[in-house]
């Protein structure tokens with residue numbers, strides 16, 4: 231079954247690719263050759279290469295029966311498309327291969343994923359189980375004959391039981407999965423195994439209280455900088471001030487974990503990214519010991535204008551994670567991204583700016599680095615406008631009184647709108663690194679204490695940048711732009 235379904239999907243994608251319109255295709259982000267993708271899955275380094283899988287519907291630009299798409303890379307920057315790795319339709323995954331993870335077990339690359347089974351489409355009833363698929367070449371995967379490896383959730387449960395994340399600790403494999411109790415509470419549950427095939431239930435790792443939603447999707451749990459981090463994507467959190475503005479959230483707890491007693495003591499929930507489009511993040515540890523995160527760079531039920539071009543969905547840039555003294559996650563672009571830099575333009579150096587300045591830019595793939603000196607600035611509000619056309623602009627600005635960074639895409643172009651804001655810890659400088667691709671923007675503030683990730687769909691195709699300020703002067707220590715390589719055009 232699987233081989234036929236994989237071949238059919240591959241053949242379909244090859245044709246669909248011919249009809250994809252290039253205008254919003256990203257230049258240095260992971261996307262499928264055509265049609266729909268959502269969550270990153272199975273991030274792993276295997277035999278020296280980085281592998282990223284993703285939720286993929288090869289037959290349509292909308293979500294549908296989930297396959298696992300696949301890309302790999304030697305350097306975390308230049309990706310190549312590989313054949314679709316998993317197609318649904320077997321007894322263990324009749325209606326979808328949902329999200330999951332990957333581990334290296336000796337010579338094997340093992341994918342652990344959720345099988346989705348529709349009971350009644352009209353009533354939206356289904357059940358979900360956990361499965362594995364094994365490869366010796368990192369490209370072709372055989373589903374384990376005795377799948378599922380976990381057939382049902384362990385205790386009082388609704389139908390939601392998915393997104394297994396597996397890791398090894400000492401001599402055991404551990405798996406966490408997102409789960410909803412029969413009381414409608416989101417939680418992360420834990421299993422233990424010696425061989426990836428036989429799993430025993432090991433208890434609840436953490437559960438929602440009344441503020442943290444009705445279902446926790448795509449959990450991840452790891453040790454970092456002497457702490458333990460539980461990351462997950464809760465559904466059902468209410469907006470609160472500037473926080474939790476998107477339909478669903480992604481965030482984390484930082485604390486201490488004891489494997490013996492399965493007790494996780496942690497601080498408050500913190501939202502991970504503050505843009506419009508960031509969800510279902512997953513991480514992995516690479517051979518250099520770095521903890522690297524990649525998220526889905528979209529949001530459920532958002533408007534995706536690229537659908538009319540024959541594709542939808544992309545993944546964020548890879549970001550290196552650390553935990554700060556204050557137990558917050560710091561997220562910065564992996565250093566390899568500097569390899570994308572081609573032409574460098576120094577636009578400003580050590581300048582007190584008292585009126586708007588504009589710069590002609592002709593490239594649509596850009597990295598912008600800007601450092602503002604807050605001590606010598608008198609302006610109350612300042613920032614950058616990017617992708618500036620006659621009527622269009624995307625505005626990244628800083629409000630000094632509130633120490634808030636904002637990303638405004640209300641005039642960004644087609645089909646999207648809205649402002650997002652995040653309060654930054656006060657500092658003497660504001661350091662921003664901004665990655666602009668043909669339909670995305672990622673802003674990294676200071677040492678990665680805040681990030682803002684959003685999709686934008688400019689129509690005017692004028693790529694100018696302008697710097698503005700109000701209520702005084704702003705001191706720019708430096709403003710630099712790099713034109714970036716298009717990795718898909720080689």
Ligand code: FRU
Nearest residue numbers: 269285296328329392447510
């Ligand atoms: C998260 C999610 C997962 C699920 C997958 C289905 O975005 O809903 O919980 O496995 O997407 O595509």
